[in-house]
Amino acid sequence: MNAGRFAVALMLAAGLLASPSAAQEQERPAAPERQWKHGEYNSPLDQLERLRLMNPEQRERLLDRLPPQRRANVERHLRNYINLTPEQRARLREQYEMFRQLPQDKQQAFRVLFGRFLNQPPERQELMREEFQRLRRMTPGQRLERLSSTEFHYRFQPNERDILERMMELLP
């Protein structure tokens, strides 16, 4: 074989290997992998978005850190969240942001009230949900009037009234 031609070919290959992009790759200092400490994370919604957009393997690795029962719970809630339409997700995100603005003790009190709501029979839950949504659409004055109305007292039992009234007190 012609040694000259072979040498030219090798020089061409060497030149390509030393091309600017390859050189840049080699010269670029490896960025140290940042270790995120607790409290340095972005908002929970940002993190939730990251989790939503992860591929199944990455998500699996992350959820492996949770005990089985909690993991199953997260997976179920995440599945529901993923299955929402973008509009529904946007709406819930907005409501969640509003909820997050509440002081921690109020958030916790609301969660307790929601637990009591879940203890009601399904048909009563449905009635209470409708009332909750109606009250949320009202102005503060209308809400006060409604909560002291005969109809409200007639329609709901004391325990149900207590849940609804206190939920309204907690939310802005």
Place this chain on the structure above:
Amino acid sequence: MRCPIDAGNEAEMLVALATGRLTPAEQEAFELHMAGCAACRQLADAQKSVWSALDLWKVPSVSEDFDRRLHARIVAEERRPWRKRQWAWFSWKPALPVAAACAALFAVFLLQSPVPSNNAPAAAPVVVQTQEDAQKVDVEQVERALDDIDMLKQLDTPASSPHRSPAGS
């Protein structure tokens, strides 16, 4: 005599000098000029050395049976099957370095283009998730957020027909 370099006709003058096409008067004038012009003298010396080298080159003589062997090869070529004749131009000698260069190019291409994982989604992902992104997720915070979102969703929508009416805000 005007300097041929300045006049821009030094090439013609030098070739004419080397090939003896200058008239005796022109040659004498040019030689007189060169005696006082180092640049022209240098050019003329270089030209002379080229012509001397060409004079020394001897054309290799053609062997006596060159014509006979040439005709024999032409006849043999014409008798070859057409498929073989199609590849007659091909020679491994130039092909090998070209193949080596192509292999090197391919290697460079592979090195610079990461091979996608089999597990990656077929469509281009909107967000590229890196290990760093995964580290940015506090799974316990996300767990609480999901619980709260589920709570708000249940209050917002009836169980039977999701998202019927807004919860208000």
